[in-house]
Amino acid sequence: MQSLVRAISRIKQGFASSLTVPDLAKEVGMSSSLFYAQFKNLTSTTPLQYQKDLRLIEARRMLVSEGTTVSDTAFRIGYESPTQFSREYSRKYGESPLNTKSKIAKFSTAV
Numbered sequence: 001m002q003s004l005v006r007a008i009s010r011i012k013q014g015f016a017s018s019l020t021v022p023d024l025a026k027e028v029g030m031s032s033s034l035f036y037a038q039f040k041n042l043t044s045t046t047p048l049q050y051q052k053d054l055r056l057i058e059a060r061r062m063l064v065s066e067g068t069t070v071s072d073t074a075f076r077i078g079y080e081s082p083t084q085f086s087r088e089y090s091r092k093y094g095e096s097p098l099n100t101k102s103k104i105a106k107f108s109t110a111v
Contacts, residue, residue: 003028004042007035011047015054016078021047056092059085063100070097 007028011019024047025035039047055077062068062076074085089097 001042003030004035004038007039007047008043008050011051012054015051015058016076018078019048019051052088053092055079056089059089059097060093060100063097064104067101067104070101073097 007024010024010027021036022032025032028035030038036047039050043050045053059073059077062073063070068076070086071082074082077085079085079088086096086098089100093100
């Protein structure tokens with residue numbers, strides 16, 4: 001259990017970097033298959049989905065509170081393609097990152 005907590009901490013600290021299951025498993029002294037199974041059992045998600053969710057949560061925060069551009073946000077959270085980022089953001093939140101920015105801008109000017 002403690003090794004999985006270390007892995008989760010590692011993912012949280014390095015969510016913008018490229019992480020792989022074999023690398024994470026090696027860091028905590030497990031085989032890839034055991035690590036994957038135990039991680040999924042503990043978190044109800046895969047290690048890479050967990051990383052993706054962290055990236056998208058941070059992206060939403062950046063778009064809302066920092067007003068970063070969609071492209072800048074995508075690159076800062078570890079995506080190589082703003083198009084791929086927009087696609088995954090839309091899947092998670094049901095709207096494009098640009099729509100999120102537009103809503104915030106409208107709300108800010110209305111207040």
